[in-house]
Amino acid sequence: EKDGHDWFMRKEIFEQPRAVADSLLGRRTSAGLLQLDEMRLSDDELRETDKIIIIACGTSFYAGMVAKYAIEHWTRIPVEVELASEFRYRDPILTASTLVVAISQSGETADTLQAIRHARLQRSRVLAICNTNGSTIPRESDAVIYTHAGPEIGVASTKGFLTQLVACYLLALYLAQVKGTRFGDEITEVVDQLDSIPGHLQQVLDDAESVYALAREHVDSRSVLFLGRHAGYPVALEGALKLKELAYLHAEGFAAGELKHGPIALVEEGLPVLCVVPPRGRDQLHAKMLSGIQEVRARGARTICLAEHGDDTIAPYADVLVRLPQVPVLLQPLVAVVPLQLFACELATALGHDVDQPRNLAKSVTVE
Numbered sequence: 579e580k581d582g583h584d585w586f587m588r589k590e591i592f593e594q595p596r597a598v599a600d601s602l603l604g605r606r607t608s609a610g611l612l613q614l615d616e617m618r619l620s621d622d623e624l625r626e627t628d629k630i631i632i633i634a635c636g637t638s639f640y641a642g643m644v645a646k647y648a649i650e651h652w653t654r655i656p657v658e659v660e661l662a663s664e665f666r667y668r669d670p671i672l673t674a675s676t677l678v679v680a681i682s683q684s685g686e687t688a689d690t691l692q693a694i695r696h697a698r699l700q701r702s703r704v705l706a707i708c709n710t711n712g713s714t715i716p717r718e719s720d721a722v723i724y725t726h727a728g729p730e731i732g733v734a735s736t737k738g739f740l741t742q743l744v745a746c747y748l749l750a751l752y753l754a755q756v757k758g759t760r761f762g763d764e765i766t767e768v769v770d771q772l773d774s775i776p777g778h779l780q781q782v783l784d785d786a787e788s789v790y791a792l793a794r795e796h797v798d799s800r801s802v803l804f805l806g807r808h809a810g811y812p813v814a815l816e817g818a819l820k821l822k823e824l825a826y827l828h829a830e831g832f833a834a835g836e837l838k839h840g841p842i843a844l845v846e847e848g849l850p851v852l853c854v855v856p857p858r859g860r861d862q863l864h865a866k867m868l869s870g871i872q873e874v875r876a877r878g879a880r881t882i883c884l885a886e887h888g889d890d891t892i893a894p895y896a897d898v899l900v901r902l903p904q905v906p907v908l909l910q911p912l913v914a915v916v917p918l919q920l921f922a923c924e925l926a927t928a929l930g931h932d933v934d935q936p937r938n939l940a941k942s943v944t945v946e
């Protein structure tokens with residue numbers, strides 16, 4: 579049942595090319611338009627949307643953080659992302675033209691369920707992004723986009739996360755199509771890029787052994803930091819969460835620009851810092867990330883850099899270089915998170931922990 583893998587988690591990491599491909603299947607009409615079949619909201623209802631609030635917990639929350647970058651960029655609709663457990667306790671501003679997007683792999687997370695109930699009482703429309711057919715959250719929502727990861731057994735979310743990202747990108751592009759904020763060929767170009775992701779993922783997975791070796795070098799680490807910027811920031815947070823929940827290690831993710839505002843004080847000789855380097859582009863992101871890496875390295879950190887193939891600027895500052903496929907910055911989380919999943923899975927295995935059933939955790943959290 580684990581297809582020869584030691585853990586469900588590892589099996590599920592390796593299923594990701596298939597899971598992403600399945601989540602992209604059948605999304606184009608013969609006219610080349612994007613379609614979201616199971617979406618029960620009309621285009622008119624979507625056009626009325628003037629604000630989006632994404633609510634979720636844990637890894638699903640990080641998918642929501644990535645979604646904010648994509649939705650705002652492609653649609654110009656303002657997006658807030660909020661932890662479901664905080665949402666209804668702060669008297670959020672919700673109207674009939676607010677679209678609440680609830681992201682939940684299980685569809686049973688109590689915090690998220692209570693949050694959508696609150697939103698519906700305020701007459702907002704709720705769209706669920708969910709992996710579990712017929713679960714409570716999609717049943718209580720106005721609309722749903724199902725992800726097609728297949729059952730996720732490992733407590734740590736992996737393929738669930740990747741397929742949530744795909745659903746978020748599709749939602750963003752669909753809104754752009756409906757609102758006319760992007761031209762059809764721009765949308766087609768991104769969908770084509772998404773279609774090439776399964777192949778890129780396979781490449782990353784083919785390199786798993788080198789990430790495993792790296793992970794095993796860190797069995798004695800007491801703390802690990804993760805840095806990212808832009809869409810790489812939620813990836814850093816997700817990398818840290820994986821390490822906490824599986825290896826029981828102190829791990830923290832930071833937006834690289836925040837380093838000098840406090841976290842850099844944590845850096846000491848030999849501290850592993852995993853850095854998600856944005857693709858080289860016309861903006862300043864890449865250069866700024868590079869200077870963050872230099873700063874931590876100058877203070878003794880061991881820099882483990884995830885950077886795209888062909889990026890040679892990074893080599894002088896990387897103690898270890900993990901190569902990523904070349905994809906646009908908004909899509910980079912899809913490929914950048916995979917080495918971090920492999921790293922956490924292998925490190926936890928080396929420490930002798932039960933990767934599929936980490937201590938104190940449950941697969942779906944059905945109490946608030």
Ligand code: M6R
Pocket residue numbers: 635636637638681682683684685686687690733734735736819823941942943
């Ligand atoms: O089923 P959900 O997506 O609603 O679950 C949300 C979180 O409980 C979940 O992502 C959790 O953080 C995972 N253990 C992370 O690996």
